[in-house]
Amino acid sequence: MKKWILGSVLTWMFLPHLRGDNLVEDVDVQAGCSTASNDLVYIIDGSSSVGTPDFDLAKRWLVNITRGFDVSSRHTQVGVVQYSDTPRLEIPLGKHLSSQELVGAINTIGYLGGNTQTGRAIKFATQHVFPSSNRTQPARNRIAVVLTDGRSQDDVVDAAVEAKAQNIILFAVGVGNEIPNSELVSMANKPPSTYVLYAEDYSSIANIRDAMEQKLCEESVCPMQIPGTANVKGFELLSRMQIDMKAKKVQGSLMSETSYLLSSRLDLTDSTRAIFPEGLPPSYVFVATLRLKSPTNHVKLDLIRVLSQDGLKQFAVTLNGLDKSVTFTSTTTSVNKKEQCVIFNDRGIKRLFDSEWHQLKLLVKPRRIICYLDDMQIEEQLLEPVFPIYIKGKIQVAKKVKMEATVPIEIQKLRLYCDPEQSEKETACEIYSVVSVMIL
């Protein structure tokens, strides 16, 4: 009897399909800001102008902006350098591999006092801290955040150039009005609107916490630029999913615009990992310019959907031509629900189904979503917190709900901007009725 059990156990152990590596293959993988692979180094000003109370606020702020990340050897590793005349390595990159330990270590950092040699501190991080990263696979992103309140007594430009040459992204956070704007701009990456942040004083630094968290997340999950724009980050889905190659070109909403007519034989399916390798940012703007000609305006279709391996909707925008509404679906952290749906059925949305060109825009923030049609705000609704999407499944465009059939709609624009502020810049000027109202 015993022999038989031992034999079975041995057989089980050596059955190739039960081996661990094969099991891992079959498991879906979540990706998002929290699971991004980052080496993140904070370079904080400890010069005499700061003072102990404000230095404590700075430490608390570092703790706050680190909360969005999973601090671990696989995901985000954090290091901290404090500087005045000379830099001091407070926390080696990756020394603490849990958020709790890291927070404890940040809290015990003692304040230095002295002069402000920012350039030297950046050089130190570039030459000593980032190279000490000790991962099995190099981090995807190397990010440095410089927090300072005073003019540097040495040159920051050379140090910043050297850092950028090592693929280090530099954010500059200025506190108070002693630090010249030009110095922050010259050390940070371009554009300054993305990489330079200001706070009036240390007590108001908490106000830029969300902005900093969002920017760090964008850096982690949105490495791509929208083609034809200056530094606008996001996902140009028409080209990423090769809709511009596979579908038939037709005239768009204006003489000058091109659009794509999908055929019902066209299958627009990709692996999620190919399109959103690091998942979705915590805030984003989804924009689609499209025309639903009859009979497609009577169909219920997923304009876009991201499905996990077991078919759960991770992210979807559904156009319901039956009751003339739009549904947004995303993940939820709520334990007893698999997905959350928000329905926009205000009167204002019904025009989307009138066979003319329209621009649908969804501004998604961590706890709320706003729906616009042709630049008019339709409705705002609340969202439950979401968890990172599973990326081993597939992404599809213009599919009938719960089916594989493609609905032959016309698409002119299909984008996801990572910066929520892009919502104000993305006007519906390609829509004729909006143009004529603007001219009037």
Ligand SMILES: *[C@@H]1O[C@H](CO)[C@@H](O)[C@H](O)[C@H]1NC(C)=O
């Ligand atoms: C780097 O990894 C080695 C082996 O895993 C470990 O002993 C060492 O402490 C690590 N160094 C740092 C700075 O984490």
Ligand SMILES: *[C@@H]1O[C@H](CO)[C@@H](O)[C@H](O)[C@H]1NC(C)=O
């Ligand atoms: C840190 O977060 C806590 C809790 O959200 C908040 O009360 C505090 O003001 C924040 N402090 C800073 C300096 O960001």
